[in-house]
Every structure is written in structure tokens, then in C-alpha cells.
Amino acid sequence: MSGYEKRQTVVSFENVSFQYPGAKGSSVKDINLDIKSGEFVVLTGGSGCGKTTITRIINGLAEKFYEGTLTGKTSLLGCPISDYPVYEIGKLVGSIFQDPRSQFFASITEDEVAFGCENYGVPFEELETRVAEAVRGINGEMLLGKEIYPMSSGEKQKIAVASVSAVNPKIYVFDEPSANLDMFSVEALKGLMGKLKEEGHTVLVAEHRLYYLTDLADRFLYMENGRLEKEWSSEELLQLPEQERKTIGIRIADLHKIETAIPEKAEQSEILFVCALSFAYRRKPVFENLSFKAYSGDLIAVIGHNGVGKTTLANILCGIKKEKSGKVLYCGREVSWKRRRNFAYFVTQNTDSQLFGDSVAEELKLNRKNAEDGQIEELLRLYGLYEWCDFHPATLSGGQKQRLTLAVSDWIDTPVLILDEPTSGLDFQNMRRISDHLKSLAEKGKTILIITHDFEFAAMTCNRALYFSDKSHVEDFSLQGNLDKLYSCLMAQ
Known part of the structure; x- marks a missing residue:
């Protein structure tokens, strides 16, 4: 990244650990991480390794909603995250969840896209402009006036992105965004993420599927048992030996390298x-x-x-x-x-x-x-x-x-x-x-x-x-x- 060292640190973790109420141990342990303004970072690793917890710490849900115990120093735009009320974090950090249905409050597209802005008291004249720009940003004009819940998973994901982008946060956090999407919709999601990066937003993605992110990510961070264990650039990830990839248990980064030996099955009964x-x-x-x-x-x-x-x-x-x-x-x-x-x-x-x-x-x-x-x-x-x-x-x-x-x-x-x-x-x-x-x-x-x-x-x-x-x-x-x-x-x- 050009001028990386001179960029502002927007998210900082210093010896951060977090434990959910009633859990036997910490979900994340001794995390040290700095994320710069405009950086695109991907968190990957096995299920339960702590990826989602990292996103919840950044968007304030870990302490404020899940009521867990957070230790260490965490900061957002230079201030301790715990000092921000949740509504203020929402202005700075936009979250798109694995299942976008869990974050919808309205039944019609434009009502949902406008919902966050209305809650933050955006004037009506500006609200109309923001909603229109957010819908154009996802190429979603054909979704206007339609009910959300009968839509496909890809269309719902688009609306979730638009509803967040209308608020215009500095940071976007995606949690398993491709999990329920077909491959065509994943490509559309990739385009939306690329646009956010071009506009200078900081993007953090917790994800298992990696192939669609190699053209976007500045860093891939591998987590295991709640700790950050490895870091790769896109080039390093693509060159990772196949046996090492399988051993640490991450998805393939280049679909052209998939190997299969499925035998033809003789027709039985x-x-x-x-x-x-x-x-x-x-x-x-x-x-x-x-x-x-x-x-x-x-x-x-x-x-x-x-x-x-x-x-x-x-x-x-x-x-x-x-x-x-x-x-x-x-x-x-x-x-x-x-x-x-x-x-x-x-x-x-x-x-x-x-x-x-x-x-x-x-x-x-x-x-x-x-x-x-x-x-x-x-x-x-x-x-x-x-x-x-x-x-x-x-x-x-x-x-x-x-x-x-x-x-x-x-x-x-x-x-x-x-x-x-x-x-x-x-x-x-x-x-x-x-x-x-x-x-x-x-x-x-x-x-x-x-x-x-x-x-x-x-x-x-x-x-x-x-x-x-x-x-x-x-x-x-x-x-x-x-x-x-x-x-x-x-x-x-």
C-alpha cells in the first residue's frame, strides 16, 4: 500500500483478550493488531477461531450486546472503543452480517436503506440523496419498491451493504458475507467491496472463502485458537504450498488449482x-x-x-x-x-x-x-x-x-x-x-x-x-x- 506507514491507524488492539459470559476460556487471546485507514484486511481460520469475535469487538457488540469481558487496550480512531456509546460506533463502523435478515428493520428496500440515516437524524433533503446514491452504488434500482424478504440471498446482501453505506461509515466489517451467496452474487459482492476500497474506506472481512478476495486484500490474517498466528499478502497466500494449506485448514485461494478424482459410478438400483x-x-x-x-x-x-x-x-x-x-x-x-x-x-x-x-x-x-x-x-x-x-x-x-x-x-x-x-x-x-x-x-x-x-x-x-x-x-x-x-x-x- 502506498504510504502505508503514514496512514492513520483506525483500529488498534494491544494485548486484547475477550471472554463470553459463561464460556470456559477466552474467545480471543493476546491480540495485537493495527489496521490502517483505507486498508483491506481478511481474517480467516477454522470455525470458532475468533474471527467473528474480532469483528464484534470493533463494532462494539462484544461488550455492549454480548456483555463479555474485554481486557487489553482497544481503540477506534485513536479513542478507546469502550468510551463510545453503541450508537456512535454505528456511525463509524458499518457491519454486514452473515445473514443480512438479522439486521433488517423494514420490509421495503428504500425504507431499509433510509433506516440508519433516519435514526441519526439526517435531514430529509440529504436523506433522499443518500438513499439514492447508496442504491446506485449497489446497482439496485430494480429493487426499489420491492419487499425484501422474498428476495434472493444476493439481493438481501446488496441491500444490507446499501443500508450501511447510506450512513457512510469510515470502516466496514463483513462477517462471512459469501456464506449464503451463489458464485454470481459473490462476484457482485466483490465489486461492491472493490468500490468501497477505491473510495478509501477501511474494510475488514471475516471469511472462509478466500478466492474472491485475493485481488482486493492487502493482508490475510490467519487465526487459530483465538490467536493471530500467520500473515500473508495475496501473493504469498496464492503461493502457499498445497500441503501447508490443507494442514492449517483454510479454503483454496485459486479455484483453478482444485484437484479432484471422483470416479464414475456405475448405475445401480x-x-x-x-x-x-x-x-x-x-x-x-x-x-x-x-x-x-x-x-x-x-x-x-x-x-x-x-x-x-x-x-x-x-x-x-x-x-x-x-x-x-x-x-x-x-x-x-x-x-x-x-x-x-x-x-x-x-x-x-x-x-x-x-x-x-x-x-x-x-x-x-x-x-x-x-x-x-x-x-x-x-x-x-x-x-x-x-x-x-x-x-x-x-x-x-x-x-x-x-x-x-x-x-x-x-x-x-x-x-x-x-x-x-x-x-x-x-x-x-x-x-x-x-x-x-x-x-x-x-x-x-x-x-x-x-x-x-x-x-x-x-x-x-x-x-x-x-x-x-x-x-x-x-x-x-x-x-x-x-x-x-x-x-x-x-x-x-
């Missing part, structure tokens, strides 16, 4: 036959005359842009929704929509909607009444969750919740398993853990459909792809030797 399936919401077709087959042992990537009907298909296959027309056959027999839950289990993208227990262990007991402690321990260790067995599911990270719902699906054990974005919020080690486990289930004959936008995960896991190219056409192709095609389909919009 037909488990699922979707025949001329159609569905519509309020007379608006979602898909029409959809047909495909799946066999025992298949690991199928279900791909296509947001809103094309992938999740709707999953809901039909497991009996949550009823098709408009067509048939669903399991093992050669047509099955009514109400009985499909006996054949297919759906792990949804919204994990909170599938977790009901008072603890992680209790969640498993709810789904197997006579489970022994040894069985519970074995399953939780398989998914890397045993040390959280007594924690309430609501206190887990997004990636941990994702793994818990997958553990539950193991015990429900239907012939067909459907997963919706199972790698959102997952680091490399846990992504590989899930991939290996799904492969082992497929080897035992389970048929697995995976709705995903994650090129890296699909390439290392699946043997086939079903590409929803439009409302009436699904292209079925093998992934053996077809990674370029998979990439093109995931990037299509």
Missing part, C-alpha cells in the same frame, strides 16, 4: 424418479415438466441460480410441498406427497428451524429416544461437536449448527438425503469432514442430493450435477472431466 414435475406459486410457474433419475450411491450437485426452484424441488421430494402435476417415484413406486417424508429427509439452509433441543446432546436424543451416551459421543465426535455437547444449539456458530443438523440426519436415516447449502459457514477442515462422511454414506447405498453454490465442495464430493438452466430444463452431466462446465454453470445468472 434406481431409487428416485422425478417424472414431468411442475410447481407454481400463485399461478407463477417455478418449474415445469421436470424429469430426472437418481440411483443408490449417487452424490448429485443440484445447481442453478437463486430462485430457479432447487429448494422448492427439495420441499416436494420430502413432502413439505405438493406438486402441481407430475409424479415422484421411490424405488419404482409412486409415493403421495404426505408419505415422502418416510423416504427423504431434508436438511434446510436455515438450521435454526430444525433445532429444538436444550443442548447439542439433547438434540440427538429427540431423534432417537433410546440412544446411549456412547452412541451420542461417537456421532458428535464424527462431526467435531463433542466438546459442545452440553451447549444450547442457539449458542453454536453457523457452521456448527450445520454439522449438528447433519448429525441428526444420520439417525433419521432415510434412503434419500437432501442438503441445502451444507457448507455455508464451514471452514476447509469441516468441509472436508462433511465431504468424506457423505461419500461414506453414498458407498453404503444412500442417495444424496446437494443443493450448492460451492464449487470447491461440489468438485471434491459429487459425481453428477443437475443444472437448472431454466424453468423447464434440467441438464444432467457427470463431473468426471467436467469441472470447467460445473464452474460455468455455477457462474451463470
Whole structure:
């Protein structure tokens, strides 16, 4: 960075540690970090390493909302962070969360974009200008006047960025911003971040997916067990030996270097036959005359842009929704929509909607009444969750919740398993853990459909792809030797 040493330090940590209420230890430990004005910094590392906590310290939520214990010296624009009231931090630090729905207060686009400015008493004449500029900044004119909640994840992410940029903070903090986005939307997010950097804003991103940030980041900081352990420039990260990358457990920085050796699966017994399936919401077709087959042992990537009907298909296959027309056959027999839950289990993208227990262990007991402690321990260790067995599911990270719902699906054990974005919020080690486990289930004959936008995960896991190219056409192709095609389909919009 030009004139780096002369730039103002906007965020400073000196021997900073933080512990959440009731936690056995500190989430971050002895952090020393200076972030300069206009710098673009990426925090990465395994789930639970402390990335999100760093962002919460900077935006004031760690102490003010989570009521944890903060030690050491922390400053924002030269003043101790603890001296700022939360509303004042909000003017200086704009936060975009992993799930933007959690930060929305209005139902219509322009109302949400204006909300922060209204709270800070921005005059009406200036407010209109700020909202218009923020919407133009995300190329979101087509979103004006529309309800937010039916929008795609990418559109919601855009609105979250616009609502923050209307306040015009000096610092932007992103927490896992790509977790719920398709690859096309990730590229759009990259463009928005690049614009913020060009305008001179300081940007901090806590992220597992790194490939889209190598053109933007000035520094990549690797965290482990609450500590800052390594630092790379983009060039150094891209040159990191593959074995070292896998050992420390970070996602690949160059998608062109992905290696896969997925064998062709011989067609075994037909488990699922979707025949001329159609569905519509309020007379608006979602898909029409959809047909495909799946066999025992298949690991199928279900791909296509947001809103094309992938999740709707999953809901039909497991009996949550009823098709408009067509048939669903399991093992050669047509099955009514109400009985499909006996054949297919759906792990949804919204994990909170599938977790009901008072603890992680209790969640498993709810789904197997006579489970022994040894069985519970074995399953939780398989998914890397045993040390959280007594924690309430609501206190887990997004990636941990994702793994818990997958553990539950193991015990429900239907012939067909459907997963919706199972790698959102997952680091490399846990992504590989899930991939290996799904492969082992497929080897035992389970048929697995995976709705995903994650090129890296699909390439290392699946043997086939079903590409929803439009409302009436699904292209079925093998992934053996077809990674370029998979990439093109995931990037299509």
C-alpha cells in the first residue's frame, strides 16, 4: 500500500483478550493488531477461531450486546472503543452480517436503506440523496419498491451493504458475507467491496472463502485458537504450498488449482424418479415438466441460480410441498406427497428451524429416544461437536449448527438425503469432514442430493450435477472431466 506507514491507524488492539459470559476460556487471546485507514484486511481460520469475535469487538457488540469481558487496550480512531456509546460506533463502523435478515428493520428496500440515516437524524433533503446514491452504488434500482424478504440471498446482501453505506461509515466489517451467496452474487459482492476500497474506506472481512478476495486484500490474517498466528499478502497466500494449506485448514485461494478424482459410478438400483414435475406459486410457474433419475450411491450437485426452484424441488421430494402435476417415484413406486417424508429427509439452509433441543446432546436424543451416551459421543465426535455437547444449539456458530443438523440426519436415516447449502459457514477442515462422511454414506447405498453454490465442495464430493438452466430444463452431466462446465454453470445468472 502506498504510504502505508503514514496512514492513520483506525483500529488498534494491544494485548486484547475477550471472554463470553459463561464460556470456559477466552474467545480471543493476546491480540495485537493495527489496521490502517483505507486498508483491506481478511481474517480467516477454522470455525470458532475468533474471527467473528474480532469483528464484534470493533463494532462494539462484544461488550455492549454480548456483555463479555474485554481486557487489553482497544481503540477506534485513536479513542478507546469502550468510551463510545453503541450508537456512535454505528456511525463509524458499518457491519454486514452473515445473514443480512438479522439486521433488517423494514420490509421495503428504500425504507431499509433510509433506516440508519433516519435514526441519526439526517435531514430529509440529504436523506433522499443518500438513499439514492447508496442504491446506485449497489446497482439496485430494480429493487426499489420491492419487499425484501422474498428476495434472493444476493439481493438481501446488496441491500444490507446499501443500508450501511447510506450512513457512510469510515470502516466496514463483513462477517462471512459469501456464506449464503451463489458464485454470481459473490462476484457482485466483490465489486461492491472493490468500490468501497477505491473510495478509501477501511474494510475488514471475516471469511472462509478466500478466492474472491485475493485481488482486493492487502493482508490475510490467519487465526487459530483465538490467536493471530500467520500473515500473508495475496501473493504469498496464492503461493502457499498445497500441503501447508490443507494442514492449517483454510479454503483454496485459486479455484483453478482444485484437484479432484471422483470416479464414475456405475448405475445401480434406481431409487428416485422425478417424472414431468411442475410447481407454481400463485399461478407463477417455478418449474415445469421436470424429469430426472437418481440411483443408490449417487452424490448429485443440484445447481442453478437463486430462485430457479432447487429448494422448492427439495420441499416436494420430502413432502413439505405438493406438486402441481407430475409424479415422484421411490424405488419404482409412486409415493403421495404426505408419505415422502418416510423416504427423504431434508436438511434446510436455515438450521435454526430444525433445532429444538436444550443442548447439542439433547438434540440427538429427540431423534432417537433410546440412544446411549456412547452412541451420542461417537456421532458428535464424527462431526467435531463433542466438546459442545452440553451447549444450547442457539449458542453454536453457523457452521456448527450445520454439522449438528447433519448429525441428526444420520439417525433419521432415510434412503434419500437432501442438503441445502451444507457448507455455508464451514471452514476447509469441516468441509472436508462433511465431504468424506457423505461419500461414506453414498458407498453404503444412500442417495444424496446437494443443493450448492460451492464449487470447491461440489468438485471434491459429487459425481453428477443437475443444472437448472431454466424453468423447464434440467441438464444432467457427470463431473468426471467436467469441472470447467460445473464452474460455468455455477457462474451463470
